[in-house]
Amino acid sequence: MSGGVDSSVAAVLMQELGYECAGLTLLLFNNEAVGFQAAGLPQGIIDAKAAAALLGIPHHVLDFTENFEKQVMQSFIRAYEQALTPNPCVVCNKHIKFNLAALKEGLQGKADFDCFATGHYARTEYDSASGRYLLRKAADEKKDQSYVLYSLDQSRLERIRFPLGALTKQEVRNLAKGKNLANAAKAESQDICFVPDGDYCSFIERRSGKSYPPGDILDLEGRPIGRHRGIIRYTIGQRRGLGVAANTPIYVAAKSAQANSVTLGPDSSLYSKALVAGDINLIACSKIERPMRVMVKTRYLQTAQAATAEQTGDDSLHIEFDAPQRAITPGQAAVMYDGDIVIGGGTIAG
Numbered sequence: 001m002s003g004g005v006d007s008s009v010a011a012v013l014m015q016e017l018g019y020e021c022a023g024l025t026l027l028l029f030n031n032e033a034v035g036f037q038a039a040g041l042p043q044g045i046i047d048a049k050a051a052a053a054l055l056g057i058p059h060h061v062l063d064f065t066e067n068f069e070k071q072v073m074q075s076f077i078r079a080y081e082q083a084l085t086p087n088p089c090v091v092c093n094k095h096i097k098f099n100l101a102a103l104k105e106g107l108q109g110k111a112d113f114d115c116f117a118t119g120h121y122a123r124t125e126y127d128s129a130s131g132r133y134l135l136r137k138a139a140d141e142k143k144d145q146s147y148v149l150y151s152l153d154q155s156r157l158e159r160i161r162f163p164l165g166a167l168t169k170q171e172v173r174n175l176a177k178g179k180n181l182a183n184a185a186k187a188e189s190q191d192i193c194f195v196p197d198g199d200y201c202s203f204i205e206r207r208s209g210k211s212y213p214p215g216d217i218l219d220l221e222g223r224p225i226g227r228h229r230g231i232i233r234y235t236i237g238q239r240r241g242l243g244v245a246a247n248t249p250i251y252v253a254a255k256s257a258q259a260n261s262v263t264l265g266p267d268s269s270l271y272s273k274a275l276v277a278g279d280i281n282l283i284a285c286s287k288i289e290r291p292m293r294v295m296v297k298t299r300y301l302q303t304a305q306a307a308t309a310e311q312t313g314d315d316s317l318h319i320e321f322d323a324p325q326r327a328i329t330p331g332q333a334a335v336m337y338d339g340d341i342v343i344g345g346g347t348i349a350g
Contacts, residue, residue, distance in 0.1 A: 003047030006119030084331030123165035133157035215260035237327030271324035277346030
């Protein structure tokens with residue numbers, strides 16, 4: 001239970017299904033450590049405790065700050081230092097929120113669980129034909145979160161429940177109002193929970209204790225045309241804040257951590273027909289035996305695009321799109337779909 005309306009309603013629905021429920025909230029970081037002004041217990045935990053009390057269920061808090069620091073915040077910083085643009089929600093879901101072994105260990109002596117429910121908008125089911133647990137998009141595609149859940153493996157999907165998967169956000173809020181939950185109208189949480197002001201560059205500099213040196217801005221031919229202000233301040237497709245005058249719009253087309261350089265080009269330079277991905281997880285099958293027609297998202301809010309996927313190694317994919325795609329960004333996730341079924345995905349390497 002994060003303290004938001006979604007996880008609170010998830011608890012309501014699990015109760016209505018006859019489950020004996022307990023609420024669990026993870027303390028992921030200290031407010032002061034990431035720049036929040038408010039001290040003391042995070043508001044999310046206060047709200048989660050209030051919702052649990054109203055529902056008449058016990059509530060537990062586990063301190064995962066050390067895990068979150070190492071697995072999420074440090075990997076976030078390392079990725080930017082390597083000229084990548086990471087998705088910390090994918091990393092958090094894989095290593096923190098759905099690390100059922102760590103949750104079970106943390107709850108020893110407090111509670112045990114047969115299954116684990118969250119307020120994510122997605123669906124799971126067991127496919128008897130393949131003998132595998134499937135991850136599907138939520139019924140409400142505007143709220144669907146399957147993209148950031150692609151790393152869930154079979155052992156976890158077997159025990160995870162997403163009771164909001166068939167509902168719209170408005171239906172969830174209406175259910176919360178009907179149960180007199182105080183967080184029924186609570187605003188959506190921000191994308192990167194540990195960067196409260198959205199200034200991820202200042203966060204990286206503060207947490208790493210480093211200043212990132214300026215370097216060359218290059219044109220597509222490799223000629224210097226300016227100086228950048230530190231490689232962590234740029235991402236593929238960026239147009240604003242480049243500090244280079246041009247007669248036509250120019251964008252960040254590439255970055256090199258080794259050369260500490262940023263390459264700019266016109267919009268046309270942002271398009272590519274293929275990508276390679278590593279650190280893969282397959283859900284609907286154990287291996288892609290032959291080239292497979294799929295729909296692929298390379299960003300959370302992107303409309304899935306037609307492509308052919310080929311597994312090129314135990315932990316690698318090659319994806320060829322039917323049409324060139326704009327600003328495919330190393331560090332982000334490439335997630336493959338067959339209709340509303342998640343085939344799997346991986347981290348874009350190039």
